[in-house]
Amino acid sequence: MSNLLATGSSALLAFQRALSTVSHNVANLNTPGYSRQRTEFAARNGTFHGYGYQGGGVQIVDVHRMADSLATARLLDSTGELNRLQQMSVLSNRLDSLFSEKATGIAAPWSGFFDSISALSSSAAGAADRQSVLSQANALVTRFNQIDQQLDKVDGEVNSGLTSAVGEVNRLAKEIAQLNGRIGNGANASGDLLDRRDQLISQLIGYTGGTAVQQDGGQINVFTAGGQPMVVGATASSLVTVADPYRPERLQVALETNGQRVTLDKRALGGQIGGLMEFRTTVLDPAIAELGRIAMSLAETFNEGHRAGMDQYGQMGGDFFTAPQPQISSHSGNTGNAVLQPSLDDLGALNGKNVMLRFDGGNWVATDPDTGTAIPVTGTGTAADPLEVNGVELVLSSGTPATNDRFLLQPTAGAAGTIKLAISDPSRIAAASPVKAKADLANTGTGKLGAVTITNPADPNLLAPSVIEFIDANQYTIDGAGPFTYTPGQAITHNGWSVTLDGAPAAGDAFNLGPTGANSSDNGNAKLLSNLDDARKLNGGTLTLNGAISGLTTTVGSAARQADYSAEAQQVLQDQAQAARDAISGVNLDEEAADLMRLQQAYQAAAQIISTADTLFQSLLSATRR
Known part of the structure; x- marks a missing residue:
């Protein structure tokens, strides 16, 4: 009877602990990262009674964590x-x-x-x-x-x-x-x-x-x-x-x-x-750089066109936008005191990408800061021979670089935040062409003037009056200089301007060019400015x-x-x-419910074993009392 009681007690205890494991699984159904656990049973060592071994019940050998490392x-x-x-x-x-x-x-x-x-x-x-x-x-x-x-x-x-x-x-x-x-x-x-x-x-x-x-x-x-x-x-x-x-x-x-x-x-x-x-x-840095390149290109391109026009005061146009400039930063570990001054050199070569400049002791070396790829650089950094890299010009304005001193050139980063409007007076908008041309009223030929184009707005003689006079149908002079051969449709260039003549001028025909003057309603430069958004200025003139x-x-x-x-x-x-992890480690309520019923029945059966042992023991006691 003692063996019967011990066997039933071991089963009762084992199934109780197994039920606890099932309830633990159910309780952690929604716990992130939880791996279901499984109770491992093993038979107790049997006892030899001469006729053979008799089992000693059951024991819990492990509560196994269901997990797979792969x-x-x-x-x-x-x-x-x-x-x-x-x-x-x-x-x-x-x-x-x-x-x-x-x-x-x-x-x-x-x-x-x-x-x-x-x-x-x-x-x-x-x-x-x-x-x-x-x-x-x-x-x-x-x-x-x-x-x-x-x-x-x-x-x-x-x-x-x-x-x-x-x-x-x-x-x-x-x-x-x-x-x-x-x-x-x-x-x-x-x-x-x-x-x-x-x-x-x-x-x-x-x-x-x-x-x-x-x-x-x-x-x-x-x-x-x-x-x-x-x-x-x-x-x-x-x-x-x-x-x-x-x-x-x-x-x-x-x-x-x-x-x-x-x-x-x-x-x-x-x-x-x-x-x-x-x-x-x-994503972010390229977007900042490209936005800055567009802002810088707009300022440079529009300012160039605006300077070629004349405002309502009869003055040549100035900058319309405050043009942003490239930025350069020195490494915090530099030991030299060199100061590099960057400026825009070639808009067509400007790509906006950051450049790492390093002084190797004798020369400047340029690389991509993200990939380390070498970037072509020319010049020595002096005012007479500036460094040139990706459309930017750099001059060593002061100090001396030490070996391995490094600088980060940001050609266009932040340019969109610094672009400003340079004028506030509407009359300062240079909408007019600064030079106008007209044919002399006494002309007898069929020569016709085309639009005047400004080729060099900085020419000091741009606004000086000029006369194109034809000696005959094939030759002309400009302000007495010449003669020059005339070909219909050719461009005649002088004093920073260019004009196209067509037709057949007669001997003595004259064409006068001079400043447009103040309060003009001329729109020659405004027409040019309105088309600058389609000007191919970027990527070497392709964009x-x-x-x-x-x-x-x-x-x-x-x-x-x-x-x-x-x-x-x-x-x-x-x-x-x-899903692969949950298939191994996840809690399945249907499976846990089945285990719960099975273990509940086993627990009840173990309890019945103990009850039976108790009944037998009480019967024995009753028999021995008589």
Whole structure:
């Protein structure tokens, strides 16, 4: 009877604990990262009674955690990549909305400005049309400034995101290291403790990307996407944000371990942090640079055309816009005191990409700061022989560079935030051609004058009166100089202007050219200005300003769509990885309900065994009392 009681008690206790495991599974149905547990039974060693061994009941040998390392590793890899792509998608779509929406983009005020110039060319003397040009120009530069400010805010949000993420990474890494220490060799580790560690590792890799590697003894080491150790055994490294050596307002990420701090390459991190840094490098910075290139190109191109006209005061036009200039920053670790002064040299060669300039002790070397690719650079940096790189000219204005001193050239970054309107008086708009031409009334030939074109507005004799006089039908003089051979349809150039003559002038025919004068209703220069948005000034004379505007909007939109597609595809992979993990580790209520009924019946049966043993024992006692 004692054996019967012991056997029933072992079964009762075993099934009670198994029921506790089932209830624990059900209770953690919605617990993130929980792995279901299963009770493992084993028969107790039997007792030899001479005729053989008689069983001693049942015992619990293990509460097994249902987990698969390969499924977990696949899910971790997917988690880091998904967080990176989702971060890229969210921020890229914000930029896409900024550039593509009519209320916030550059296209609407850009068209409004050039439409106002076109209207002015139809009524060059109209005060209302002149005021409209200034109003539309002001709206355009304001929109440039506003977009640049919004891009700066997004850049600031990247800084904030890095700071916040670094704090979370350090917290998670520290807790994982502590759990590694508690788990030790893993022989008696709680399944719930292991689940907690796996969940923290998943969150950490969601921020940094990377891998988790289990070492002998059950501890797990965690590495970033670039292979940097975040957790090794019970020791955790720390991430910190540090100022960019060229642009202190920007933050970078550095790793602190064993008392040393190493700034991480932007490609050494994945996850959310990697997404933030990749967005800044591949989407935000190019958008800032291209917007600045468009602003700088508009200012340079329009100013050049405006200086070739004459305003209503009879003066040659000045700058219409305040033209932005390239920026250059020295590395915080430079030991020399050189100061480089950049300026725009060739608009057609200007591509807006940042350039790293390094002094190697004798020469200047230019490279792409992101890829390290060499960039052609000429000159020595003196005023007589300036450095020339990507359409920018640089002069060593003061100081002396030391070996390995470095400078970051930003040809167009921030230019959209500094472009301004240079005039406020509508009468200062140079809508008229400064030189007018007319045929002498006594002319007898059929010679006809075409439009006067200004070839050099800086020519000191541009406004000096000139006379083209024909000796005969084939020869002419200019201000008495010559004779020159005449060919119908040819351009005659003199004193910074050019005019086309056609027809057959007769001997003695004269054509007079002179300054247009004040209060003119001439619209010659306004017509030229209204078409400058289609002038092929960029990319070596192959791209118009309108094309650059469309290209910027398309590029940002394409980046946003690509990020969306990649994030959606990765979400599918993430769902598959999660499903594979849940198939092994997830709690299935139907299965748990079946186990619950089975164990309940077994528990009741074990209780009946004890009840039977008790009845038999009471019967024995009753028999022995008589």
